[in-house]
Amino acid sequence: MQLELLNEQGQSSSKVDAPDTVFARDYNEALVHQVVVAYQANARQGTRAQKDRGTVKHSTKKPFRQKGTGRARAGMTSSPIWRGGGRIFPNLPDENFSHKVNKKMYRAGMASILSQLVRDGRLAVVDSISVDAPKTKLLAQKFKAMGLDSVMVIADQVDDNLALASRNLANVLVVEPRYADPLSLVFYKKVLVTKGAIEQLKEMFA
Numbered sequence: 450m451q452l453e454l455l456n457e458q459g460q461s462s463s464k465v466d467a468p469d470t471v472f473a474r475d476y477n478e479a480l481v482h483q484v485v486v487a488y489q490a491n492a493r494q495g496t497r498a499q500k501d502r503g504t505v506k507h508s509t510k511k512p513f514r515q516k517g518t519g520r521a522r523a524g525m526t527s528s529p530i531w532r533g534g535g536r537i538f539p540n541l542p543d544e545n546f547s548h549k550v551n552k553k554m555y556r557a558g559m560a561s562i563l564s565q566l567v568r569d570g571r572l573a574v575v576d577s578i579s580v581d582a583p584k585t586k587l588l589a590q591k592f593k594a595m596g597l598d599s600v601m602v603i604a605d606q607v608d609d610n611l612a613l614a615s616r617n618l619a620n621v622l623v624v625e626p627r628y629a630d631p632l633s634l635v636f637y638k639k640v641l642v643t644k645g646a647i648e649q650l651k652e653m654f655a
Contacts, residue, residue: 455573455641459595465574467647470655472572474564477557481565484558484631487548495544502527502535560654562634572640574647578602578623583613592621601637603629605645626650 451464507527566572599620615623626649
């Protein structure tokens with residue numbers, strides 16, 4: 450598999466060999482959907498909570514007499530059918546939203562995404578990405594020269610300068626291969642992979 454190598458102006462200068470097992474797989478839409486949904490679900494926190502009729506603040510006094518009013522009988526104002534009453538099936542703080550995805554499925558899904566990015570022309574290789582100082586302006590100028598406004602960079606090594614320069618840029622994400630996630634790969638318009646990261650991606654997803 451041949452991937453295009455971009456120079457500092459964002460132009461294709463040559464080709465780089467890449468493993469077919471990671472960058473030339475068939476696209477499995479159902480698997481990619483499952484992996485992305487599972488990633489989002491596993492990031493959810495069960496912090497929301499609602500009150501049932503036992504925990505809602507109310508009086509235990511009978512609202513009105515049992516007979517003679519023409520209304521439906523009621524015992525407490527905490528009834529779920531009353532305004533301000535408790536919920537029948539409340540959301541609890543310990544609710545579990547996680548989805549189970551096997552390692553083999555996750556690796557295949559990530560390889561499928563990377564392969565489709567190559568076919569769509571959204572993935573390219575660069576020699577390296579670095580800045581001389583932890584300045585956001587320096588990295589922004591580098592991406593502007595390459596004509597990139599929404600980019601995810603998978604670098605074999607992210608030093609302090611690069612991490613500090615990139616964290617305040619909108620629509621820019623710089624990560625090491627082990628932190629690459631399916632949602633970010635789908636979200637960003639362009640994905641740049643350094644030469645050193647290709648071998649790491651092969652070990653992880655091949």
